[in-house]
Amino acid sequence: MNVDSTPGEILLAVDELHGGYGAVEVLRGISLQVRQGEIIALLGSNGAGKSTFINTVCGLLAPGHGRVEWLGRDITRLGSAGIVAQGLIQVPEGRRVFPNLSVLENLILGSYRRGRAARQANLERVLTIFPRLRERSGQSAGTLSGGEQQMLAIGRALMGEPVLLILDEPSLGLAPLIVEEMFGLIAQLNREGLTILLVEQNVAQSLELANRAHVIENGSVVFGGSRAELLATDRLRRAYLGS
Amino acid sequence: MHTPAPIGRTPAAADAPPAVVHLLGGTRRSIRLLGLIGMALACAPLVVRSEFHLTFMTLALYSTLLGSAWNILGGFGGQYSFGHAVFFGLGAYTGAILQVHAGLPAWTGLLAGSAIGGAAGAALGAISFRYGLRGSYFALVTLAMAEVFRIIANSVPFTGAGVGMMIELRSGPADLQFESRQGYYYFALALALVALAVSSWVRHSRFGAALAAVRDNEDAARALGIDATRIKVAATALSGSLMAAGGVFYLQYFHYIDPMLVFGPAVSVEALLGPIVGGLGTVLGPLIGAFALALVSQVATQALGQAPALSMALYGVILIVMVTFLPRGLGRLRLRRGRHA
Structure with a gap:
């Protein structure tokens, strides 16, 4: 990395x-x-x-x-x-996505400790790894299936580099x-x-x-x-x- | 990180539009909507000629300010305060003391009051959240804090103790006192629009997303490196500052304050009712809630005006019905599709 x-x-x-x-x-x-x-x-x-x-x-x-x-x-x-x-970043047990925030907002929060430019670059990478998340980016995370939520949780952690x-x-x-x-x-x-x-x-x-x-x-x-x-x-x- | 090949079973999504547009689009839409609402409300006095109706709208906008202030911490942050009167009272007394004892103009009171409200919010938040107070414990601490300040204001000489404080009647925009109803209407509108604009910023900013993340799941938020305590302290400060501005408005409008009026539980309840009825954690919820409640209160008074106790009871019944059947607030009726209110 x-x-x-x-x-x-x-x-x-x-x-x-x-x-x-x-x-x-x-x-x-x-x-x-x-x-x-x-x-x-x-x-x-x-x-x-x-x-x-x-x-x-x-x-x-x-x-x-x-x-x-x-x-x-x-x-x-x-x-x-x-x-x-x-x-050193963890994906917590039970996924723990933020259900009332959109998929995109969940991901952006993963780069909370990173600068704006890094955030944008990380987002593009993660959405390329998980095309499904791009498709659902505006949807609130609570409406995703279990598998999608796990992908979101991993994607969110990857946003933190x-x-x-x-x-x-x-x-x-x-x-x-x-x-x-x-x-x-x-x-x-x-x-x-x-x-x-x-x-x-x-x-x-x-x-x-x-x-x-x-x-x-x-x-x-x-x-x-x-x-x-x-x-x-x-x-x-x-x-x-x-x- | 290099880019691994896409996984997941829908590679078709690769040509979807860049997702960032959503966030920015939401912000722009929100600003446009607020601008429209602001313009409509600014033009209202041209149409609304009766003093009675203008007073009704002035007080509803003042209530919007209190509700928006509370909503930043309670709605967006999920930390329910039952003692927002503490910030309100600090603002009102700061304004009164600066005018009465220091002879300063009222606008300094508005600035200093908001600053003190913000500082008090930061202090209260730091004490509460550092020690992990949440839920009903936080609510009780805020309630107790408002009571402590009510008793202090009742006891020390420079607040006029139980007699309260009265500011001199002066007329002029610099004194934030107005001869016409319109003057107060625009004063209330300006403050309410500031509060709504701040809410809109919170709703769409990275700070707001972190605040909502802490509300939804504090442990998960911390796992992403979000400093949950700092975020909540900042939200309390912002909320306290706006609430204190509400206290200054009260002082300029009624010219008189006493400990019960500004530190009493009625103020705290007024601040939380609007957002709960209108829609917690939405930008427009406090506005919708404030106008709906003002209307309900008016209807109750006119229906049973001869018996004030009964009109309060009717108000209570309507409130119970609204909260029971619209638990997510009036504002969500129309906005069920998304959160971009």
């Missing part, structure tokens, strides 16, 4: 991150690294702390102990606005055909140079795409490695792939 980083350079380094909601600690020291050009799958059952983790990394939740580094710089307490400006895109359960509640399309898009964006952190319950499909996977259980990383290594671990294979 827009950052000249040699392939394999560490973009995001999370070290012993703690966090949660007030007195309730959800994250019990999570460490992981994301390198330029990778697709990383973040797996784990409901309530394992996946969403809490990415919301803490993105500055939406106040972090406890631990450290988050972006290209070697400490961003632990930078706040969401600053973190988005760095190019991400270097690392975090996708929180992008396949949730979508028809199988649309899910297929969604994973195809993710692979395509990655081939174009976008680094991706994919949080998914759809383990089989995520593993086909991902270079590496991390498994979170009870707020800690219990596994980090390649697909083959995960499949070689009996307990995890049974727990997440059921065979």
Whole structure:
């Protein structure tokens, strides 16, 4: 994307991150690294702390102990606005488009931290990737189908010129055909140079795409490695792939 | 980012017109519409000869100003204030104190009052939103704030305490007092048009889109890098500033204020009723609501004028019926197609 980083350079380094909601600690020291050009799958059952983790990394939740580094710089307490400006952008779970705003207004808001010229250029790119959104640009986002809303949510995040895109359960509640399309898009964006952190319950499909996977259980990383290594671990294979 | 090949199953859309036209078109249409409405209202005194009807329209425009002010925070921002009287009263008292104690002309009161209203809005917003107050908690804080200022105004000497303040009768446009009904009508019209123009800007600007995004889903807005607190504070300041101008108008029109009149709950209710009846979060909703409510109030008074309590009850019943059957406001009747009001 827009950052000249040699392939394999560490973009995001999370070290012993703690966090949660007030007195309730959800994250019990999570460490992981994301390198330029990778697709990383973040797996784990409901309530394992996946969403809490990415919301803490993105500055939406106040972090406890631990450290988050972006290209070697400490961003632990930078706040969401600053973190988005760095190019670390997430597509929240459940799409969360702004239902009363038009498709176009939703997209424009994705470039909120960018200048006017960049906004216009980003808009053209995103509308080229998603011709459907161009077609629906004047329509309010609440009237889109689930699949279209997910495309809008991804398009809106792309408007912010991400270097690392975090996708929180992008396949949730979508028809199988649309899910297929969604994973195809993710692979395509990655081939174009976008680094991706994919949080998914759809383990089989995520593993086909991902270079590496991390498994979170009870707020800690219990596994980090390649697909083959995960499949070689009996307990995890049974727990997440059921065979 | 390079441009990946289009995905999605409708490649036919590639030759659709550039989408940006929609936003700009909406703005231009909105400005044209406001210009037309402004011209029509400016010509109204040529047709409306009776003082009674002109007073009716003057007060409806004044109500439009209050409603538009409230609507910026409550309608576009989704933060319901039950205490907008706090800004109104600050504006009115600023105007009165500058004229009575400092001997300054009224227009300085209009400027200073709006500035103080804006600053008070920023302060109230900063305190409330920094600590994450939302919904009914925010409403209660605003309500309490108006009461606190009512009690302060009732207690300290430089506001005349419970006796209130009266400004000298002077006539001249610079004193913002007018001998003719027309003078006040144009004063109210000018303020209402400013409020409507500001609303239109909010509706179509990037700031307004961010404000609506925060209203619809604050977490998603923050995930895009929008500073939700700052956006809400700015909206409160803008809203407070316009509301304070309404307080100055009240002072210039009635020449007399006291704590209950300008910090009392009746003012806060008047500010929120118009937009709710006319259409929350629309540019013209407060205008439509203000005129509709003025009409309803007039009908109720004329039907049951001998019994004021009954006329208030009738007003209440009509209000309940309107809100029940038109929950999205009168303004949406015609504008169901889009949001480009």
